[in-house]
Each structure stands twice: as C-alpha cells, then as structure tokens.
Ligand SMILES: O=C(O)CCC(=O)C(=O)O
C-alpha cells in the first residue's frame with residue numbers, strides 16, 4: 196500500500212520511477228506505539244510536542260479518542276478527528292526533500308484527553324540508512340531551484356534525533372539556504 200501511495204504522489208509531480216527506485220524510499224519500516232493516559236489538565240502538559248515525522252510516509256492508526264492536530268499554514272492547528280476504519284497518511288520530511296519541497300511534511304502534535312486514555316500506532320515507511328535522499332531527477336530543473344541538498348538518510352536521522360523537536364526545524368539540516 197505505501198509503495199502505491201508513493202508512486203501515485205510522485206506521478207502527480209511528473210516523476211516516473213521504476214518499482215525498485217520507489218521501493219528504496221519506503222523499504223525500512225518501523226512503528227511507534229503511543230499510549231496517552233488520562234490527563235486531568237491537558238492544558239498544562241504536552242502529549243507529543245510539535246514535529247514532522249522523519250519518514251517518507253506515515254500511516255497512522257488511531258482509536259476513537261482524538262487529540263491529533265495538524266498545522267495548516269495561516270489557519271493554525273486543526274484536529275484530525277478519528278474516522279472508524281480510516282487511516283491517517285502523513286507526508287514526512289523525507290518526502291518533502293525528495294519532492295524538492297513541493298509536498299510539505301505535516302507538522303503535528305498531540306494533546307492528551309481529560310476523560311479517556313488514547314492509543315495510536317503510526318507505521319513509518321522510510322529509506323534504509325545508507326540510501327541517499329535528495330530532490331528527485333527533473334524536479335529542480337522544473338522548479339527552477341534546488342531546495343534541498345543530497346544527504347544520506349542515516350545522517351538525516353542522526354540529526355533528526357540529535358535535538359528536541361521544534362516544529363519543522365529538522366529540515367534545516369538538508370535545506371539549501373541560498374536557493375539556486
Ligand atoms: O498519536 C498520534 O496521533 C501521533 C503520534 C506521533 O506523532 C508520532 O508517533 O510520531
């Protein structure tokens with residue numbers, strides 16, 4: 196499923212990659228298992244602080260409690276309500292880099308609940324640590340600029356986990372500040 200989603204998203208950018216080229220960006224899989232106990236004062240605590248995911252794509256299964264918020268440019272935070280049987284698909288930093296900044300990684304956070312405990316299980320589909328990530332062929336030419344440099348995914352990962360998250364600051368590691 197992740198492979199098909201990524202192929203479709205890339206086709207939307209006019210990028211056609213063969214099967215194995217797509218596979219290399221989603222072949223490493225990992226999960227988080229998040230448990231948010233009942234919190235009497237959610238306003239005084241942090242469920243999960245604001246961040247974007249490291250992965251190419253995240254497929255998130257949440258229960259019926261809710262509390263996941265995504266930042267929408269100029270519109271603040273909107274809650275992603277749980278829909279029975281539905282999965283939330285998030286763009287991660289890696290896809291933002293691969294797409295030369297066209298697909299924006301989703302900045303999100305989680306607020307705890309004062310009456311119900313919550314469980315969520317995101318599945319992260321990423322490259323292996325030796326895989327190089329950078330804007331896919333053809334995109335910088337089409338966009339007239341190169342927004343991200345090529346980095347080894349393992350190095351991006353080390354930087355990503357090297358500091359407390361502050362929103363999407365993690366992407367600065369690969370961003371070309373003097374865009375050309
Ligand atoms: O619990 C959620 O809905 C999201 C958790 C999350 O953002 C993460 O594990 O990266």
Ligand SMILES: [Fe+2]
Pocket residue numbers: 246247248303
């Ligand atoms: Fe996340």
